[in-house]
Amino acid sequence: MPVLVLAAGAGCAENSMVLKGQLQQLQQQQLATSRQNQELQGRAGTLDRDNQELEALLAQSRQRQQVLEDQLGLVREQLGGITTQLARVRQEKEATEQEAQALTASVRRQHGVSITPNNSLLQTLPAIRLPDVSVRPDGDVIRVELPATQLFQGETAEFRPEAARLITDVAAELLRTYPDQLIGVEGHTDSDPIRGGPWRNNQHLSIARALAVYEFLLAQTRFQAVQLFVVGHGGNHPVVSNATAEGKQRNRRVELVVYPERGR
Structure with missing residues (x-):
């Protein structure tokens, strides 16, 4: 009986050491995984901030582009108005000159051919x-x-x-x-x-x-x-x-x- 008890005690001690080794490995793996998770979370946070900054810059760029497009449209509209006004002034000038020439010619016809x-x-x-x-x-x-x-x-x-x-x-x-x-x-x-x-x-x-x-x-x-x-x-x-x-x-x-x- 004493021999059997000693053998059983030795087996338990050996199993305990194996389990402790496995526990330490698991704890180390868990710690490494936790650190990796923290690192990944940090990278994800950085990417989120970068994405937010990029989105803000993109929104500002789109806003500036819209402002420039609005200004360009206004300039085109003003240019069209000026072109129309110039054409109208030229027409009025030509019409006035023609009226003056016709009036002078009419007066001269009334009072002599030449x-x-x-x-x-x-x-x-x-x-x-x-x-x-x-x-x-x-x-x-x-x-x-x-x-x-x-x-x-x-x-x-x-x-x-x-x-x-x-x-x-x-x-x-x-x-x-x-x-x-x-x-x-x-x-x-x-x-x-x-x-x-x-x-x-x-x-x-x-x-x-x-x-x-x-x-x-x-x-x-x-x-x-x-x-x-x-x-x-x-x-x-x-x-x-x-x-x-x-x-x-x-x-x-x-x-x-x-x-x-x-x-x-």
Whole structure:
């Protein structure tokens, strides 16, 4: 009996040592696995943060792209509007010039087929002498320049207080020298585009100013309607360069143009 007990005790001790070894291995494996899990969780957290940052950057990029697309659409819309406006201005300019040409041709047809030189008319040119008024021959006609700065208030067709005296004095001299001649009332501007106000372009402003002088001549002088006609040239016929402020001021004018044809 004692021998059997010793053998059984030895077997139990050996099994205990084996189990302890297995336990230690399992504990070590568990610790390694836990560390690996922690490392993987750390990597996953880093990837999540990276993904969140990338998603935020992507959202910002998409937002900037949308802003740029909106701005591009707005610029394209504005460009289309400007292109349409320029086309309309060109059409209005061409229409105004055609109307002026047709009006001039109509007046000339009414008073004669062609304008012929009138040397006696030009020979009387020195008789016209008025302060602040330029008088010059131009082919078969005589041009009397009335400066817009002495006629109108700013970029309007409203007379300045001194305009009536100037127009009246010039009209009296023209009636004295050329009482029966055909007179063109021709408006001119400089090359600067119109900014604000009721006028769409320089042609409209030049016509409005010429009409204002025309109506004054009919109402306040002895000129007859059959003697007068109105033309608006805009900035198409400068007398000097528009490169300087003085040149632009000279080009802003209303001309009373004496034609060799008789108006009455």
